[in-house]
Amino acid sequence: EKQGFEHYMLKEIFEQPKTIMDTMRGRILREEGLVKLGGLAEVEDKLMHAGRIIIVASGTSWHAGLIGEYLLEEFCRIPVEVEYASEFRYRNPIINENDIIIAISQSGETADTLAALREGKHKGALVLGIVNAVGSTIARETHAGVYIHAGPEIGVASTKAFTSQVTALVLITILIARKKYMSVVQGKQMLDDLQKIPANVEKILAQNDYIRELAETYYSQRNFLYLGRGYNFPVALEGALKLKEISYIHAEGYPAAEMKHGPIALIDENMPVVFIATQDAIYDKVISNIQEVKARKGRVICVANEGDEQIEKHADHVIYIPYTCKALTPLLSVIPLQLLAYHIAVLRGCDVDQPRNLAKSVTVE
Numbered sequence: 001e002k003q004g005f006e007h008y009m010l011k012e013i014f015e016q017p018k019t020i021m022d023t024m025r026g027r028i029l030r031e032e033g034l035v036k037l038g039g040l041a042e043v044e045d046k047l048m049h050a051g052r053i054i055i056v057a058s059g060t061s062w063h064a065g066l067i068g069e070y071l072l073e074e075f076c077r078i079p080v081e082v083e084y085a086s087e088f089r090y091r092n093p094i095i096n097e098n099d100i101i102i103a104i105s106q107s108g109e110t111a112d113t114l115a116a117l118r119e120g121k122h123k124g125a126l127v128l129g130i131v132n133a134v135g136s137t138i139a140r141e142t143h144a145g146v147y148i149h150a151g152p153e154i155g156v157a158s159t160k161a162f163t164s165q166v167t168a169l170v171l172i173t174i175l176i177a178r179k180k181y182m183s184v185v186q187g188k189q190m191l192d193d194l195q196k197i198p199a200n201v202e203k204i205l206a207q208n209d210y211i212r213e214l215a216e217t218y219y220s221q222r223n224f225l226y227l228g229r230g231y232n233f234p235v236a237l238e239g240a241l242k243l244k245e246i247s248y249i250h251a252e253g254y255p256a257a258e259m260k261h262g263p264i265a266l267i268d269e270n271m272p273v274v275f276i277a278t279q280d281a282i283y284d285k286v287i288s289n290i291q292e293v294k295a296r297k298g299r300v301i302c303v304a305n306e307g308d309e310q311i312e313k314h315a316d317h318v319i320y321i322p323y324t325c326k327a328l329t330p331l332l333s334v335i336p337l338q339l340l341a342y343h344i345a346v347l348r349g350c351d352v353d354q355p356r357n358l359a360k361s362v363t364v365e
């Protein structure tokens with residue numbers, strides 16, 4: 001049921017404070033700064049000694065996987081590859097002895113992701129799942145895994161599953177990192193930050209009317225560029241995917257610094273650029289990318305941290321989000337991009353819950 005919301009997608013966007021909480025529920029031992037994941041209990045040692053983690057997924061789940069790469073490499077110091085399942089399955093991939101494959105899938109039925117995990121399993125890898133649909137094929141065929149507990153996702157565009165996938169990846173990261181390089185204090189700090197995410201998502205959702213107004217300014221554009229760096233690079237990809245799939249506006253996501261290597265040629269007054277420019281070590285670099293866009297008459301929408309007033313000098317519009325540690329930023333920065341895509345699509349008269357040509361679960365290749 002839509003519970004008073006006009007579309008399932010909007011309902012699911014607004015559910016995120018709860019669904020992120022549901023992904024964490026019962027899995028956090030705050031005092032010890034530890035994470036408990038029953039579904040991985042038997043493979044914890046193997047995870048800790050993994051030589052490499054290969055994440056296989058498609059679409060939005062692949063974007064969550066990219067965030068997983070940043071998390072696992074930074075905090076667990078395990079090399080990670082993130083593979084499109086469709087490419088991995090046919091490439092005769094190299095699997096070494098201590099490699100672990102993690103398949104990420106909302107539906108648990110995506111044909112390519114399933115085939116990729118079967119291929120990995122056949123070559124002897126331990127295969128884990130991060131899945132929403134309980135009892136789905138991917139959940140059944142993996143050796144072990146984590147359910148995200150986001151509840152049924154009806155809107156074809158994935159929203160709450162994405163934030164729960166990222167939450168699950170944060171939990172797995174802390175699980176492994178605490179056995180390796182992460183201290184109890186660091187573990188506690190990250191878990192405290194994670195537990196504040198739902199309330200912070202709530203604050204962003206409270207700006208829904210403002211984001212709808214922004215959508216009114218931009219909905220008739222034909223192209224959009226999304227740029228972010230670090231943990232926000234996958235968010236840029238996800239923001240662009242949300243927009244294109246439900247509004248049919250052409251949109252591309254790039255790592256902000258790649259702009260110079262091609263996309264900058266596209267920039268003029270008809271190419272709005274969405275920047276994710278939260279406060280972190282590479283903030284200044286993002287600001288100079290913004291200036292480069294402004295110098296070419298591009299219109300700039302920025303997702304920035306509350307209190308960052310200097311950004312208003314550079315951007316045409318700013319959406320403020322609460323500050324959190326950089327590794328958790330995607331859980332917040334993606335929310336305004338989901339809402340922006342939603343409102344633009346509605347203003348264009350698109351069927352947001354059932355976009356043309358798309359199926360909720362892609363069970364054929």
Ligand code: F6R
Pocket residue numbers: 058059060061062104105106107108109110113156157158159241242245360361362
């Ligand atoms: C985008 C979207 C798709 C799915 C992709 C994978 O909003 O929904 O890109 O993310 O088809 O689906 P799952 O996660 O079910 O394997």
